[in-house]
Amino acid sequence: MAESNFVDYVKIFCKSGQGGAGSAHLRREKYIPKGGPDGGDGGRGGHIILEGNEHKWTLLHLKYKKHIKAGNGESGGAQRMTGADGEDIILEVPLGTIVRDGETGEFILEVTEHGQQKTLMKGGRGGQGNDHFKTSTNQTPRYAQPGEDGEEGWKILELKVLADVGLVGFPSAGKSTLLSVVSAAKPKIADYPFTTLTPNLGIVGHREQRSFVMADIPGIIEGAHEGKGLGLRFLRHIERNPMLLFMVPADSEDHLKEYNILLSELEKYNPELLDKQRFLAISKADMLDQELMKEISTELKGIPHLFFSSVTGYNVQQLKDTIWEILNS
Template identity: 70%
Template sequence: MSNPNFIDYVKFCSRSGNGGAGSIHMRREKHVPKGGPDGGNGGRGGHIILKGNKQLWTLLHLKYKKHVIAEDGKPGEGGNRSGAEGQDVILEVPLGTVAKDADTGEIRHEITEDGQEVILTRGGRGGLGNSNFKTPTNQTPRYAQPGEDNIEEWIILELKLLADVGLVGFPNAGKSTLLSVVSAAKPEIADYAFTTLTPNLGVIPYRDHRSFVMADIPGIIEGAAEGKGLGIRFLRHIERNSILLFIIPADAKDIRKEYEILLNELKKYNPELLDKNRLLAITKADLLDEELMAEMKKEVPAELPSIFISSLTQFNTDKLKDMIWQSLHA
C-alpha cells in the first residue's frame, strides 16, 4: 500500500456558517389589524464535520483544500417561519485521523470508527424572532436576536495508521522485505537507506482464515525524535500499533546497542510507547549457523521475546507470526 500520493498531514482554515438573524415581523391580516409579533427564528449556520471512512487511507483528497467554508443560516420570516439551516460540510477522513488546533496544538478529536461523525467547527446559532420576546407587559416587541457569528480557525489533520503490528528499525534493516514476504504488500525494496518514504500496510494471513495488519514505518535513525533524518514525520504512526516489532539485521555491529538506540528514540518521542508489547526479529539469519545464533542470542535482552528469521528463505517466518498472534491475544 505504498504510494507517492500518501499524505498524512494537512492544514486548512475551517470556517462554519453564521447563524441567521431572527425576524422582526407583526402579523397583519384582513380583519386582524393587530395580530401581534410573528417573526420566526433564524437558521443555524452550517457545521464543518469530520466523518470516518474505512475505505480511505490517506489525506490526499484534502491536500489542496486550504479553506473549508460552510453555508450561512437563513434569516427568519414572518408567520413564525424559521430560516433554513446552512448546509454542513462533511469531510471524510481515514480511520486514525487526529484533528488539532493549529495555534495551540490541542487535540480536538480522534476518528477511529467507520461512520463516526464529530463536529469540528460549530456553526453559529440562529437568532430568536420577535415572537419569542412577547410578554404581558410588552405585547409588540420590535426587536429580535441577531444570528450568532461563525467560527474561523486553522486546523491540522494528522493521520496515525491503525495497525496491529508496527515494524521499528533503522533504514535498510529488512522491514520492507519482511512485509513483502508475509503479506501481499509490494513495498519498494533496495539496498540503500530510506527506500521506504511512506508507511506501508500489509494484511498478514494467519491460521484458520484469521489475519492481522502490519505497518512498515520508514526507518528511524539516532536523533529522529529531534527531527534528524525523516524525524518525527512518521514516528506518530507507531502510536496506534498494539505491538512494536523491532527489526535488527544479523550483520549489525551490536544488536543490543541498536535495540537500545531505537528504544531511546521512541522514549524521547513519547514515553508511553514503552508500555506496548515488544518483540525482536533478527533478520538475515540465512547468514548464520546454529552456533553463531546461540552466541548472538546472548546479546539480546533476556526480557525481550526474540527470534531469528530470514525473509529470503522464509526461515522462522511462520514462528514469527505465531509469536505476534500470541502477543496480540495475550
C-alpha cells in the first residue's frame, strides 16, 4: 500500500435521517361520508451503520467525505399507508476501527469482524398517524405525530491494526527485514531511520500449515509517548497485539538500555501494554561471534531473548517456534 494512502484517523460529521410525519387523513368516499381517520404512520429515518470489511486496510475513503447524511423517512398516507423508511448509509471500515465522540472523546463502538454491522446513529422514529388517536369520545382526530429528529454530531474514527504479534523497536532495528523474510509482505527497506511510515501486516507461515499475523509498527524513539518522531500516531496500533516482539540490533551500543527505553515509552503511553506477552529478539546476529553473544546474554540476564539474522536465516525458524509457543501458552 502506498504510504500516502494509509489513513488511520478521520473526523466526520454524521446525521441520521428524520422520521416521516404521520398522516391526519380522514376517510372520505362517495358512500362513506364519515369513514373516520385512516392516516398512516411515517417511515423511520435512515440509520448510519458501520460494516467491517477485511479487504480494507485504511480509512482513506472517508478522509475527504466529511459529511455523512442518511435519508429522511417519508410521511404516512391515506388508507393507513406507512411512509417509506429513509435510506440507510452503510460505511465500510477496516477491521480494528473504533469510534469516539468528536466532542468528548468517549468510546462508542468498535468493529473487529468481517461483515459485522454496528449502528452508529439511529434514524428518528416515524410519527403515528391519526388512526392511533381515535377514541370513543374523539372519533375523528385531525392531528398526527410529527417524525422524530435524527441524531447528529462529529465522530472520530481510528484504526488500530489487528495482528497477533507487534514488532517493537527503534528505527532501523531490522523489523521490516524480518517481516519480509518470514511473510509475503514487501515493506520498504533501507538503512536509515523511519523507512517504515505505515504499519505493515504479514501472514507468517508456521509448521503444519499454521500461521499468525505479524505487524511491523513504525519505529519508536525516546519521547514517542509525547509525540516525538512518529509518536502517538502509531503507538495506538500496539494496543491490539496480544504479543509484543521487542527487537534490538546486534550493533546497539547498549542492548539492555535500548530495551528498557522501549519498555518505558510503552509504559508512559499506556501502562497496560506491559501486561502483554513479550519477548526480546537480537537482530543482525550475523555480525556477532559466539563470544559476543555470550557477553550480550550476560548483559540481558533474566530477560528471555534470542539471537537471529534475517540475512543468513540464523535462528529464524526457532524465532517463529518461540512466537508460536508464546501465542499459544
